[in-house]
Amino acid sequence: MNRFYALVGVLAVVLGIAVFALLRSGGTAPAAAAGPPPTVVDDGFRGYTLGQGSARVEITEYVDFECPVCASFATIQMPTIKEQLINTGRVRWRFRDYPLPIHKYSRFAAHAAQCAGAQGHYFEMQDQLFTHHQWAQTGKDPSDLFRSLAQAAGVDLKAYDACQEAGRYAQRIEFSRQEGDQLLVDGTPTFFANGKKLEFRRLPGSDDFKVIVDSIIAHSH
Amino acid sequence: MRHRQTIALLALVGLFVALYLWLHALGFGGAIKCGASGGCEVVQTSQWAVFLGLPVAFYGVAGYFALLAVAILGLRPAALPDRTWSVLLAGLASAGFLFTVYLTYLELFVIHAICRWCVGSAVIMTVIWVVAVSGLRRNDGMMER
Numbered sequence: 001m002n003r004f005y006a007l008v009g010v011l012a013v014v015l016g017i018a019v020f021a022l023l024r025s026g027g028t029a030p031a032a033a034a035g036p037p038p039t040v041v042d043d044g045f046r047g048y049t050l051g052q053g054s055a056r057v058e059i060t061e062y063v064d065f066e067c068p069v070c071a072s073f074a075t076i077q078m079p080t081i082k083e084q085l086i087n088t089g090r091v092r093w094r095f096r097d098y099p100l101p102i103h104k105y106s107r108f109a110a111h112a113a114q115c116a117g118a119q120g121h122y123f124e125m126q127d128q129l130f131t132h133h134q135w136a137q138t139g140k141d142p143s144d145l146f147r148s149l150a151q152a153a154g155v156d157l158k159a160y161d162a163c164q165e166a167g168r169y170a171q172r173i174e175f176s177r178q179e180g181d182q183l184l185v186d187g188t189p190t191f192f193a194n195g196k197k198l199e200f201r202r203l204p205g206s207d208d209f210k211v212i213v214d215s216i217i218a219h220s221h
Numbered sequence: 222m223r224h225r226q227t228i229a230l231l232a233l234v235g236l237f238v239a240l241y242l243w244l245h246a247l248g249f250g251g252a253i254k255c256g257a258s259g260g261c262e263v264v265q266t267s268q269w270a271v272f273l274g275l276p277v278a279f280y281g282v283a284g285y286f287a288l289l290a291v292a293i294l295g296l297r298p299a300a301l302p303d304r305t306w307s308v309l310l311a312g313l314a315s316a317g318f319l320f321t322v323y324l325t326y327l328e329l330f331v332i333h334a335i336c337r338w339c340v341g342s343a344v345i346m347t348v349i350w351v352v353a354v355s356g357l358r359r360n361d362g363m364m365e366r
Binding site: 004007008011012015016018019022023140144148 | 226229230233234236237240241244245249253254255260261293296334
C-alpha cells in the first residue's frame with residue numbers, strides 16, 4: 001500500500017512538471033504577427049478579387065481580419081452580395097488589407113490569408129478566418145488554430161509554414177495599409193465604389209450595396 | 222482494492238490533462254500543444270468550450286479531483302470493506318462518462334474538430350467508468366478485504 005502512495009506521489013510530481021513544461025513551451029506567433037516590416041516595397045499586387053473583370057462596378061473593401069464587424073459582414077451580408085451582385089456579373093469585389101494597430105493578430109491573420117492565397121486558396125482561408133472568428137476574442141496566440149484553418153482551406157501546410165515563418169507577404173500587407181491611409185480609411189470595413197469612398201452611418205447590408213450598384217449602373221448609361 | 226487504486230492513478234493522469242487545458246483556457250502559456258492537426262484551438266475557441274459560464278476543462282479538473290479524492294479515501298483500511306465508496310466512484314464515473322460522451326459528440330458532429338487532449342481525457346474517463354462499474358459488480362471492497 002505504501003508503494004502505491006509513493007507511486008501516486010511520483011506520478012503527481014512528473015505530471016506536474018510535464019504540465020509546467022508544456023505551458024512554458026507554448027509557441028509564439030511568427031514574425032509576421034509582430035508589426036509592420038521596416039521596409040515596404042510595392043510588389044504590384046492590388047488585392048484578391050471576386051467577380052468578373054467586365055463588371056461595371058468595383059467595390060473595394062479594406063478589411064481587418066480581427067475586426068468583429070468585418071467578420072459579421074463577411075458571414076452575414078457577403079453571401080447575399082455574392083449571390084445577387086457578384087455572381088450576376090454586376091460587381092467585382094476587391095479585398096485590401098487594413099490591419100488596425102489595436103488588433104494584436106490581424107496582421108498575422110492577413111498574412112495567413114496571403115500565404116493561403118499563394119496556393120490559390122485565399123477565399124477559402126478568408127472564409128475559415130471569419131467563420132471561426134472566436135480566435136479574435138481570446139487574445140491567445142492563434143498560430144496553431146490558423147494552421148488547422150489553413151488545412152481545412154485545402155492549403156499545403158509545409159509551404160504555408162515556410163511562407164508564414166519567412167513573413168513573405170508582410171510588405172504587401174503594409175503597402176495595402178499605407179494605401180488605405182492615403183485614401184483616408186479610418187476604420188474597418190471601409191468600402192469604395194469605383195474609387196469613391198462610401199459613407200455609412202451603420203454597417204451596410206446587401207440591400208445598401210444593391211441600391212448603390214443600381215445607381216452607378218443607371219447613371220453610367 | 223485494485224479497482225480503487227487503478228481509478229486513483231487514472232484520475233491523477235486525467236486531472237493533469239484537464240489542468241493543462243484549464244490553465245490554457247485561462248490564458249496561461251502560449252499556443253496549445255496539439256500536434257499538426259491544430260484541432261485543439263478550434264475546440265478550445267469554439268462556443269462549446271464554455272459550459273455554464275466556466276471553461277469545460279474546469280469541470281474536468283473538478284471531476285477528476287473528486288474521483289481521485291474518493292478513490293484515495295476509499296483506500297483507507299477502514300473504508301476498504303465499505304461498498305459505499307465503490308458506489309460513489311461508479312456514480313461519479315458515470316456522470317463523467319456521460320459528460321465525456323456529450324463533449325465527444327460535439328467534437329465529432331458539431332465543431333468538426335478533434336482535440337487530442339480531449340480524446341486522451343475521453344479515453345481515461347471511459348476506462349475509469351469501466352473499472353468503476355466493474356468494481357461495483359464485483360463488490361470491490363468486500364471481495365478483496
